[in-house]
Amino acid sequence: MPPSFSERSSVALTSRPQWLALQAHAEKIVPLHLRELFERDPARGERLHVTAAGLYLDYAKQRVTGETLRLLLELADACGLRARIEAMFRGELVNVTEQRAVLHTALRATAGEHILVNGRDVVADVHAVLERMAAFCELVRSGVWTGYSGKRIRNVINIGIGGSDLGPVMAFDALRHYSRRDMSFRFVSNVDGTDFIEAVRDLDPTETLFVVCSKTFTTQETLADAHAARAWCLHAMDNDETALARHFVAVSTNEAEVVSFGIDAGNMFGIWDWVGGRYSMDSAIGLSTMLAIGPEHFRAMLAGFHDMDIHFRVAPFEKNLPVLHGLLALWNNNFLGAATLAVLPYEQYLKHFPAYLQQLAMESNGKHVTVDGARVDYPTGPVFWGAPGTNGQHSFYQLLHQGTHLIPCDFIGFCQPLNRLGGQHDVLMANLFAQGEALAFGKTAEEAKIDGIPAALVPHRTFEGNRPSNTILAERLTPHALGTLVALYEHSVFVQGVIWNIDSFDQWGVELGKSLAMSTEADLASTSEPLLAHDSSTNALIRHYRQRREPRT
Numbered sequence: 001m002p003p004s005f006s007e008r009s010s011v012a013l014t015s016r017p018q019w020l021a022l023q024a025h026a027e028k029i030v031p032l033h034l035r036e037l038f039e040r041d042p043a044r045g046e047r048l049h050v051t052a053a054g055l056y057l058d059y060a061k062q063r064v065t066g067e068t069l070r071l072l073l074e075l076a077d078a079c080g081l082r083a084r085i086e087a088m089f090r091g092e093l094v095n096v097t098e099q100r101a102v103l104h105t106a107l108r109a110t111a112g113e114h115i116l117v118n119g120r121d122v123v124a125d126v127h128a129v130l131e132r133m134a135a136f137c138e139l140v141r142s143g144v145w146t147g148y149s150g151k152r153i154r155n156v157i158n159i160g161i162g163g164s165d166l167g168p169v170m171a172f173d174a175l176r177h178y179s180r181r182d183m184s185f186r187f188v189s190n191v192d193g194t195d196f197i198e199a200v201r202d203l204d205p206t207e208t209l210f211v212v213c214s215k216t217f218t219t220q221e222t223l224a225d226a227h228a229a230r231a232w233c234l235h236a237m238d239n240d241e242t243a244l245a246r247h248f249v250a251v252s253t254n255e256a257e258v259v260s261f262g263i264d265a266g267n268m269f270g271i272w273d274w275v276g277g278r279y280s281m282d283s284a285i286g287l288s289t290m291l292a293i294g295p296e297h298f299r300a301m302l303a304g305f306h307d308m309d310i311h312f313r314v315a316p317f318e319k320n321l322p323v324l325h326g327l328l329a330l331w332n333n334n335f336l337g338a339a340t341l342a343v344l345p346y347e348q349y350l351k352h353f354p355a356y357l358q359q360l361a362m363e364s365n366g367k368h369v370t371v372d373g374a375r376v377d378y379p380t381g382p383v384f385w386g387a388p389g390t391n392g393q394h395s396f397y398q399l400l401h402q403g404t405h406l407i408p409c410d411f412i413g414f415c416q417p418l419n420r421l422g423g424q425h426d427v428l429m430a431n432l433f434a435q436g437e438a439l440a441f442g443k444t445a446e447e448a449k450i451d452g453i454p455a456a457l458v459p460h461r462t463f464e465g466n467r468p469s470n471t472i473l474a475e476r477l478t479p480h481a482l483g484t485l486v487a488l489y490e491h492s493v494f495v496q497g498v499i500w501n502i503d504s505f506d507q508w509g510v511e512l513g514k515s516l517a518m519s520t521e522a523d524l525a526s527t528s529e530p531l532l533a534h535d536s537s538t539n540a541l542i543r544h545y546r547q548r549r550e551p552r553t
């Protein structure tokens with residue numbers, strides 16, 4: 001029997017025998033080179049991979065042996081991972097500091113499944129909203145839904161920030177190939193007015209629909225941009241407030257605030273407090289995605305998420321893609337000392353994927369206390385970063401290959417391109433495979449000498465190698481494949497959070513800055529010289545700014 005949640009949290013992670021065994025094992029692995037691991041086991045490349053829901057994960061280039069994997073799986077068992085997965089899927093209060101269920105998996109459950117939260121079947125609620133979304137999208141896409149002057153909607157602008165922006169932005173770009181090309185889709189997130197001004201500068205308000213996405217509908221940036229959008233519309237619509245109903249819809253949990261902003265409750269699509277912002281791109285927060293790609297493609301994306309969910313829930317851990325992915329990330333972080341992880345999609349449509357994963361992973365696992373409030377004595381979530389290949393190769397890969405930091409990489413590629421241009425897809429994929437190979441095996445000084453490199457340059461032209469990577473391949477970037485890929489990372493993040501015994505679903509770390517910004521804004525807005533009560537550096541900065549800023553209009 002896996003230990004219960006309370007039993008599990010009472011044992012300090014670093015005192016667990018499985019953790020200690022991994023520490024001792026790491027001492028044997030650290031001096032080993034991937035070259036040696038491949039020489040010892042020529043079939044390693046064929047063996048160390050796993051497939052699920054259309055994804056192929058090659059992890060042969062990780063610095064692991066069979067023993068490493070066995071010990072990691074034992075650690076997962078000891079930490080009660082199986083029970084925690086079940087607890088999440090069943091809707092238990094996995095988000096302990098907010099006492100909430102965590103049920104993004106219910107967003108893609110099939111009709112007819114039943115998941116109860118406080119006695120209510122949330123799957124039925126999810127499907128009711130999906131149907132309303134689909135009906136609305138059909139009206140807009142077909143031109144039946146018109147703006148107040150009778151013109152069809154040509155532009156959709158999503159206003160939201162964090163999870164109410166990054167998912168929609170990423171998904172729109174990832175699935176742009178499937179999107180309506182006779183409509184434009186834009187995303188406004190920043191409270192910096194430039195974001196809004198640039199987004200609307202060439203648009204006609206009477207052809208523009210705003211989707212205001214905010215789970216809480218209290219987020220400062222989103223409300224500021226939504227008010228700007230409202231004023232922009234009203235200015236073009238003779239200040240006719242009734243016109244707004246044709247140009248504004250909202251996605252939120254907070255009907256009262258939506259209505260008080262001036263959006264009709266009938267134009268609101270609901271989400272629920274058991275959906276975390278960074279886990280919400282497949283809820284109504286994805287309304288702009290559905291408007292772009294249509295309900296059928298959106299459903300295919302949900303099916304991809306769902307296929308990975310099922311796999312994560314039932315597959316044995318040694319063949320479980322998110323479990324292995326999460327454990328390997330933990331191994332690199334906690335036992336090989338890698339503080340960051342580079343995500344490198346060899347797919348231009350995934351250019352926003354690293355930024356999306358930054359919120360998913362870093363807001364989830366950027367925690368320094370356990371669920372019980374004890375300071376951790378081990379590193380938690382690594383820094384996620386990255387950029388599409390091959391572009392990154394000509395900027396930061398130098399550091400990946402020859403820098404002093406160990407940076408594990410996730411390479412992501414697709415066997416078939418969406419846009420074939422001569423032989424360029426083979427060139428792209430050749431680069432992907434070459435990078436993983438170069439990072440793993442490097443180039444020895446002897447090899448450099450054989451290549452005729454002058455002696456003085458040999459140290460500069462030597463590649464240590466032994467830099468670990470995963471390679472994730474899918475057939476083609478379809479809506480289904482995107483769903484599987486996102487769900488893989490969602491669950492991988494969860495696996496790591498369970499082992500670290502942290503709450504991966506709260507985000508208290510963003511609160512202090514938010515509340516300080518509120519009081520600082522009052523200091524900036526004050527018409528008379530305010531009495532400043534910040535530290536001396538912040539006070540000086542505020543004075544410097546106040547002396548130079550332009551007066552508000």
Ligand code: F6P
Pocket residue numbers: 161162163164213214215216217218219222277278363507510
């Ligand atoms: O400030 C962090 C955060 O709460 C994120 O977790 C969330 O995705 C974002 O702000 C936006 O929140 P909302 O959807 O409530 O506007």
